[in-house]
Amino acid sequence: MDNELGTIETEMKRGFLQLLVLLLLERNTYGYAMVRAFSDLGYEIEENTLYPLLRRLEKKGLIQGKWELGEERPRKFYAITTAGREMRAGLLVIWKKQDEIVKNMTKEKGHV
């Protein structure tokens, strides 16, 4: 049961994490800082999942990455693009709709 729950959770997280990244990138930031930010919000992610996702979003033109060498070690900072903002708005609409459906259903059927 736990194993199955974990599998479904991974599937659900796949889309959700994209939305979270686009929301977080209202301010430019880098990978490790994102992991910390998610963790502070109580959302733990597999670290090795974030970087391939950032790469995919960058390829789609939703975010833009830039290496900064100024500090003690090089860091790749990401920023949201105009296309990314549009996508974020669309994803938020979908998310709110889904959230509403689940709330209504749980209220009607008396689920936990």
Next chain:
Amino acid sequence: MFKNLETYLEEISYYLSGRKEREEIVSEIRSHIMEKANEEGPANEASLEKVIAAFGKPRHVAEKYLDGQPIIAPVFKRHLFRYTTFLFAIHLVFIIFAVIFRKSFIFFPFLFIPRLGFIESIMYLPAAFLTDFGIVALVLYFITSSNKEIKLPWPKFGLDLDEVKAVDGKTWAVRTASLVGAGIMLVLTGLGVHLFLKFNNIIFISANFKNFRPLLLPKPGQFVSLAILVMMAAGTIALFIKAFGASRRLACWVDAIADTIALVLIGLAFRQPFAFLLANDLPPRALTWMHTSLTVTLLIFALMVAIDLVKNLVRLGRRRLAK
């Protein structure tokens, strides 16, 4: 420079070979690991080891970047074994021909079946199967890569074990038929054994047992009679097991063993020089006609048995292979 970190990154880089952004991916992972390892004081080999372990195994990490198209689309996976089976059945028939006729067969560029002895042909079978598997996989790979809406045919050939109802507990009619068949076969085999014990031969021209006239000379006649009796006995046992047996798997095993015995005996029968078989003088034209018809009959029989053998082997191995 930390040795364990560099080794780890080199391994990830190895699995990402061929991707132009490989260096950048590795740099970003290095930056992340160093950042985390420096959280509680300056990084050292021990702290890096912990962070590396948490980040995941190199292959697992690299695979997350390689989310490309599958080699064979999921919808075509079931075709892989079905088509391999079909191709292998054809291949097997030509292997049998290569043994019987002592000739090689070339179907450029797909198949090459060398001239084989009996033992060599057994050794050749796994290589033949792997070749067929590779050819089918390659074709399915090209279809997958083309990204076109292609609907491949799904030939059944009665290969699915679930479709084999011969020994299903509910099908009493089939069970009874097997039992009746087994009874008839038992009587015929018994009669054959009786004749063999009495005359050392079961193939004769005249049904007059007071003046027994065998068709074949004593030595080849004895061999061919024994071969036929063994095949009949194997068939009888197979029918009895199928009539009383409980599982479909067992029925498949029994059929496969009976088919193998039959194929071996047919192969041995082909080795007999025909011109020296007959006990009676026949005109040359009749001899040629007889030789041709016997060869064709045996070949058709061998083909049927070979197809049945492949079907049974696939039924038995299908689930294991799929796993």
